[in-house]
Amino acid sequence: MTNIRDVAQHAGVSISTVSNVINNRIGSMTEETRSKVESVMMELGYKPRKRNNFLYKEEDRVLGLMIPSIANPSFAGLAHALEIAANNINYNIIICSCYRDKEKEVRFINDMFNLKAHGIIVASSDMRQTHFIKSAERGMVFLSYDNSNYMPGSRARKVFDNVSMDNFEAGRVAAEHLKNRGCKKIVFITESTLTVGRNQKISGFLSAFEILNRDEYQSRIIEVEALVEFGDSEMFNLGLSICKKILEGSNIPDGVVTINDALGIGLMSGMRAQGLKIPEDISIIGIDNITFSAFTDPSLASVGPPLEKMARKIIDRIIERIENKSLEPMDYIFKPEVFFRSSVKV
Structure with a gap:
């Protein structure tokens, strides 16, 4: 048909x-x-089915967006991009900060059923959980953002459509950017509660050192523990708090990759308070390219997604899925971009 x-x-x-x-x-x-x-x-011979069809009923022109926390600028940026893409075709986005809490996620899904919204975009939550599967069986369409099981060579079974930056490549490219500018002792800093995306970024980072002379380059992972699991609303403070740990002992890094820009901005503030100069003493690059990063002093280099393109793909694909639920779930992986700024030495 x-x-x-x-x-x-x-x-x-x-x-x-x-x-x-x-x-x-x-x-x-x-x-x-x-x-x-x-x-x-x-x-x-295409004839739109206007009866009971999401695309043509004004009261149904709603999509849900489930994010961990609007306080995390990367999720705020995603919400903004999706809202623009949806509004361009007369859809509205209803946003909920669910903090990856199962009860909050279930309540939001039920609210979307009550509003007769037929689709929910889920950012960075574990889509394997029962409440997502059962809700899909009830007719709700889900699309996952940044929760792909995609890895080089992976054949993992897909359950939901996913749109994601290539997180593995983002971690690798961030490390390469520091290496190419003379950094030898490079660390990756992340919140200790790992998600699929965070794991992939770490794996990509480590891959940049697999075939290198260990006497020339050193790499390590440093974890910082948040007060609330995953630390989505604490990233600026986490970057600030981890600073002293990084500077302990004699093995002080000359390059740092942070799991996201918010943590990187907090880290730069902490480094300056300790009397270090960026990038003269230490180079820092984040991952996700939030708007604030271009306006820090120095401006924070970052590896980020083509967010506008991804937002358009998300909206197009979830509408496509609502129209035809028999489609095979797909991963749409977008290549990351490097944003060259002054927090990394030339």
């Missing part, structure tokens, strides 16, 4: 563009695009 995905593919446009044509949201659309979509719909 022909579906909205088929129309989009044949017309060479996005699913959201087809949805806009169907719903007469064509104010900013060229006549050529509208005509092409309508011609393909006619050619394929």
Whole structure:
């Protein structure tokens, strides 16, 4: 049976563009695009099912977004990008900070059922848990962000669609960036409660040293424990608090990769308080490229995702999944980008 995905593919446009044509949201659309979509719909015999279909009922134009904490700037940035992508096709996003707490997640899922929202985007939570599986069996569509089991050579079974930056590559590239600028003693700092994404970043970091002369390069992982599990709302303070531990003893690093930019910004503040100069004494690079990073002093180098592209893919794919729940779950992995800034020596 022909579906909205088929129309989009044949017309060479996005699913959201087809949805806009169907719903007469064509104010900013060229006549050529509208005509092409309508011609393909006619050619394929596609007839939108307006009855009980998420795409065409105003009261159902809602998607849920479950994030660990809005206080973490990386999740705030994700929410902003998704809201823009969804609003462009007249959908609304309802956001809940669930702190990876099962009870909060279950309550939010039930709220989404009550609102007749048919899709929830879940950021960085363990999608293998029973409440996600059972809710999917009840008809809720889930799409996972940054929780892929993708690793080089991995054949792990996929349960839900996932959109993610290549976290393994992000960790590797961050280490390479420091190595290429002369750093020899490089540490990776993370909160001690590990997620899939955090594990992958660490694995990528370590891979950058696998075939190197151990006498020339040194690498190690330093963990800091948060007051609340996962530390999603504490990252700035965690970076500040770990500073003294890093500087203990004689094996002081000359390069640091932090699990995210918020931790990196806190770390830079702590380093300056200890009298160190960045990047003269120590180079620091974060992972996720939050907006604040470009405005710190010095500005924080980072490895980050192409967030706008990923947000558009998330919205297109969850609509596609709602339209056709029989689709095979897919991983959509995006290549990270390096943002060169002054916290790393030239």
